[in-house]
């Protein structure tokens with residue numbers, strides 16, 4: 001709803017009231033209409049200010065309303081009503097003005113923003129476009145190139161940039177509403193006619209066609225099949241038409257997006273990112289019953305790529321860091337790399353680099369004086385165990401001990417310490433100061449407080465933290481295994497790396513599985529498999545009674561580790577090269593392999609690649625839910641979108657399974673498992689069967705079918 005009062009004698013003050021972000025629900029929209037009527041019909045009122053309750057102007061349309069039929073006045077006429085008001089209307093922007101919130105502000109005749117406010121049109125991230133006139137008013141106000149940038153990236157703009165762009169008229173450090181009221185008094189006698197953005201022509205640009213063409217090309221490349229970014233460009237292009245025609249085009253494009261599966265997927269992802277913060281553990285421990293401990297000082301052990309990124313992320317989050325590395329050369333290199341990452345980051349954010357927040361050490365001694373340690377040494381259990389033993393002896397009571405591991409057993413590490421309850425896994429993704437995902441892994445003895453502290457620290461570092469149980473590979477890498485396996489089996493059966501990658505990239509992955517393996521290094525998995533007892537020169541296709549593909553191992557034995565060696569599943573012009581080219585050697589190698597094993601290459605189509613790779617991955621997701629390793633499908637989906645480049649417009653693997661139809665997924669898995677009974681990952685999991693028998697409920701209801709956590713608190 002909205003509240004109304006008259007202030008300073010002649011200013012009508014309308015306050016949007018819908019905590020926590022004053023989203024434009026039906027009640028708020030109705031409130032705006034009613035309070036505008038009140039202000040306009042009050043003879044004493046000469047001008048109007050619109051602000052938001054509790055220091056937040058408005059977070060946009062109420063996204064929760066998008067899943068049911070729209071009720072109440074529509075936002076477009078509400079904003080038109082504000083713009084056409086005969087009295088000047090000023091938007092007092094504090095906190096955020098996003099989406100419909102900014103569109104409402106664009107309908108006002110003046111905009112005053114607090115210096116800390118953020119403005120933006122992030123609808124593209126929800127599979128939409130700014131469909132309440134934003135795609136038409138913004139280019140008219142700030143020009144096509146700047147509007148295209150803001151609308152197609154959905155990025156937030158600071159108040160300072162907004163002022164530079166002409167998006168706001170004034171920025172203040174003082175009380176924004178008071179300033180807006182003063183401003184409203186100063187323009188009370190002026191006609192708002194010349195301030196109605198809908199009447200502005202689109203500012204002239206010498207070569208608009210080239211601008212649109214360039215952006216469209218970039219957007220198509222980045223969008224990977226997403227509809228919204230393309231529609232955003234098309235909508236802005238319509239801003240060069242007369243306003244009414246532009247609005248009609250915006251409506252048409254919005255109508256297509258609004259009902260699309262992509263918009264549903266992206267809106268699901270928005271809420272899923274927030275839902276994962278409400279974590280729970282099988283013990284019944286929960287986010288709202290556990291207080292995290294504040295971390296002021298942390299130590300990072302091991303300054304390879306991961307340790308450096310983690311140190312930067314911690315410093316940027318305001319935590320004092322001791323960065324430790326025993327290898328002198330590595331320590332020197334790390335110092336330089338970390339300083340320049342901090343400097344670059346600070347420059348981007350327009351702040352001073354916090355170089356004084358980090359100090360370096362070549363020994364473990366400083367661990368005695370920190371609140372939390374993140375061990376980021378090489379992924380080797382024996383080495384990590386040694387570090388944990390040392391930490392256990394050195395650290396003061398209460399120090400949290402975290403391991404940056406991508407899949408090792410957290411319980412084994414905990415058992416090396418005197419305080420297993422303070423041990424958790426923190427699985428960062430490279431580059432650790434950039435990637436938004438953090439898997440927080442609780443072991444069987446991790447305390448709720450240790451989990452809460454790691455989750456909160458992740459949030460402080462700007463990450464979306466997901467709490468997951470302890471198993472090999474946790475959630476992300478555990479699901480990757482059957483996906484990779486299927487890709488290898490498809491090569492054995494007749495596919496090429498180029499074809500498999502092309503299918504997966506058309507689906508929306510940034511990189512197909514083989515290009516991704518080449519980038520991350522084939523040797524990483526190979527070393528883990530060797531540590532597990534894989535013998536050298538092994539080329540058998542059965543291991544422990546199940547089908548196994550030795551293709552990756554055979555490539556590694558040839559020294560083909562991927563991009564770093566210039567050869568992997570593809571060839572590169574040099575070691576470290578990035579342009580993947582099909583390699584005739586590999587074709588020859590695959591043919592010889594098939595001959596050696598009596599395999600006959602067959603034609604594999606697009607559908608089989610997608611189904612075998614993705615359905616095997618999804619099936620593992622169902623198993624993870626069944627095992628209680630993830631608390632709900634949202635956890636898995638967030639991990640895959642933020643950590644494994646699953647396309648956001650497909651929601652995540654669990655959401656996608658529901659979109660495809662659980663019955664179909666089950667049938668296809670049954671079909672493939674019948675064809676390949678020696679591949680256990682294709683055997684449909686019980687939870688999937690249970691959901692299908694229960695009528696394939698929507699993903700939001702799956703938690704009801706999972707085992708309830710038992711409280712031991």
Ligand SMILES: CC(C)(COP(=O)(O)OP(=O)(O)OC[C@H]1O[C@@H](n2cnc3c(N)ncnc32)[C@H](O)[C@@H]1OP(=O)(O)O)[C@@H](O)C(=O)NCCC(=O)NCCSC(=O)/C=C/CCCCCCCCCCCCC(=O)O
Pocket residue numbers: 020021023059060061062063064075096098099100101122123126128129130131132254255258259271274275
């Ligand atoms: C930056 C934020 C605002 C705040 O961040 P933070 O402080 O960290 O807090 P959060 O944890 O993120 O959020 C707190 C809770 O608030 C919930 N929330 C946030 N924003 C919204 C929202 N906009 N709506 C609903 N709920 C919201 C959030 O979920 C949290 O609650 P919980 O923990 O999940 O319980 C940050 O929140 C943020 O970025 N928010 C989103 C901003 C955004 O994306 N805004 C754009 C929204 S879309 C929009 O505005 C669209 C406008 C155009 C509408 C035009 C409608 C015309 C329809 C025509 C359709 C034609 C169809 C025709 C069909 C036919 O023909 O039939």
